[in-house]
Amino acid sequence: MPTIRIILDTDPGADDALAILLMLASPEIQLEALTTVQGNVSLEKTTRNALALLEFLNARHIQVAKGCSTPLIKPPHGTQGEEVHGKSGLGQAVLPEPKNKPIEAHAVDYLIERFLAEPGELTLFAIGPLTNVALAIRKEPKFAQSVKELVIMGGAVRSGGNITPLAEFNIHEDPHAAHIVFNSGIPITLIPLDATYKCLLTSADVDRLNKIDSPIARLVHDVTADYMEFYLKYEGFNGCALHDPLTVAAVIAPELLTLEKHYVNVDISGGISTGKTYADFMKVAKQPTNMQVALDVKGREFVELFIERMERLAYQFNEEIASGKEQERPRNDINA
Numbered sequence: 001m002p003t004i005r006i007i008l009d010t011d012p013g014a015d016d017a018l019a020i021l022l023m024l025a026s027p028e029i030q031l032e033a034l035t036t037v038q039g040n041v042s043l044e045k046t047t048r049n050a051l052a053l054l055e056f057l058n059a060r061h062i063q064v065a066k067g068c069s070t071p072l073i074k075p076p077h078g079t080q081g082e083e084v085h086g087k088s089g090l091g092q093a094v095l096p097e098p099k100n101k102p103i104e105a106h107a108v109d110y111l112i113e114r115f116l117a118e119p120g121e122l123t124l125f126a127i128g129p130l131t132n133v134a135l136a137i138r139k140e141p142k143f144a145q146s147v148k149e150l151v152i153m154g155g156a157v158r159s160g161g162n163i164t165p166l167a168e169f170n171i172h173e174d175p176h177a178a179h180i181v182f183n184s185g186i187p188i189t190l191i192p193l194d195a196t197y198k199c200l201l202t203s204a205d206v207d208r209l210n211k212i213d214s215p216i217a218r219l220v221h222d223v224t225a226d227y228m229e230f231y232l233k234y235e236g237f238n239g240c241a242l243h244d245p246l247t248v249a250a251v252i253a254p255e256l257l258t259l260e261k262h263y264v265n266v267d268i269s270g271g272i273s274t275g276k277t278y279a280d281f282m283k284v285a286k287q288p289t290n291m292q293v294a295l296d297v298k299g300r301e302f303v304e305l306f307i308e309r310m311e312r313l314a315y316q317f318n319e320e321i322a323s324g325k326e327q328e329r330p331r332n333d334i335n336a
């Protein structure tokens with residue numbers, strides 16, 4: 001089966017952790033590297049979480065490059081994200097201190113190097129603020145044309161926002177970066193709140209997964225428990241949205257997404273709607289379309305797919321622990 005080779009720009013983050021798990025559980029995907037950015041928690045924490053997750057999952061051969069610690073222009077939001085994702089960024093999960101360190105190169109330089117080395121071969125996923133991606137575009141004029149496809153979790157097109165009444169967190173956290181990326185010419189698939197809020201993982205789903213006695217099932221429980229508390233408190237829902245994992249559907253189950261091509265941009269005017277993503281549905285801006293955007297999804301089908309993949313990963317992980325093979329497992333074995 002041909003695999004899609006992916007570099008993931010991320011700010012782990014509870015749902016970022018679930019997206020990493022889903023990528024590692026998906027035979028369609030070869031996850032080649034992570035680049036980190038501040039977002040849900042500080043850059044130090046997102047980088048530590050990325051390394052710790054990979055080591056926990058026996059995927060320590062996947063390199064991690066540390067990126068930007070602040071947005072381009074606006075000040076970072078501070079510790080607001082800890083209310084949602086927990087103090088560490090991974091909820092109740094307590095992962096051992098990682099032995100690996102991030103590579104020497106800055107994430108922006110690493111992205112440039114990897115994409116220019118193989119133009120048109122690698123797909124970039126961005127599930128945090130777009131600071132690293134925007135700087136790569138600005139620093140190296142050939143970067144944009146080297147990216148095969150960019151899949152972004154971000155924005156609220158028809159729906160309301162989750163950080164202001166109008167804006168979604170990733171885009172609002174660095175709207176100027178989003179503006180650069182949206183207007184870069186890279187082929188973009190945008191997965192906004194319009195779709196992700198239809199993919200609700202319930203506590204009953206997590207209990208079902210935990211019928212399997214496995215570190216994977218426990219990790220899913222531990223990263224989502226506090227996240228679900230937040231949803232219950234603020235949204236009255238006993239579960240959580242699978243925002244970042246839904247990006248993976250663009251590769252493993254695109255038929256679940258309702259994708260429409262539009263000209264989409266982001267407000268950077270500094271007013272109440274800063275960070276708001278808007279689509280030119282009526283074509284009044286006379287601009288060419290710059291992305292396909294998921295405006296709907298078969299949400300429950302995606303959640304079932306997510307759980308199936310976690311169950312399979314949990315069984316594989318258990319077998320490998322039992323056979324003592326986990327220490328030397330190359331990443332693709334998990335995808336077999």
Ligand code: BDR
Binds near residue numbers: 128162
């Ligand atoms: C996005 O913001 C973050 O809190 C999540 O990790 C996700 O990437 C959802 O708005």
Ligand code: CA
Binds near residue numbers: 010011015040127
């Ligand atoms: Ca994220």
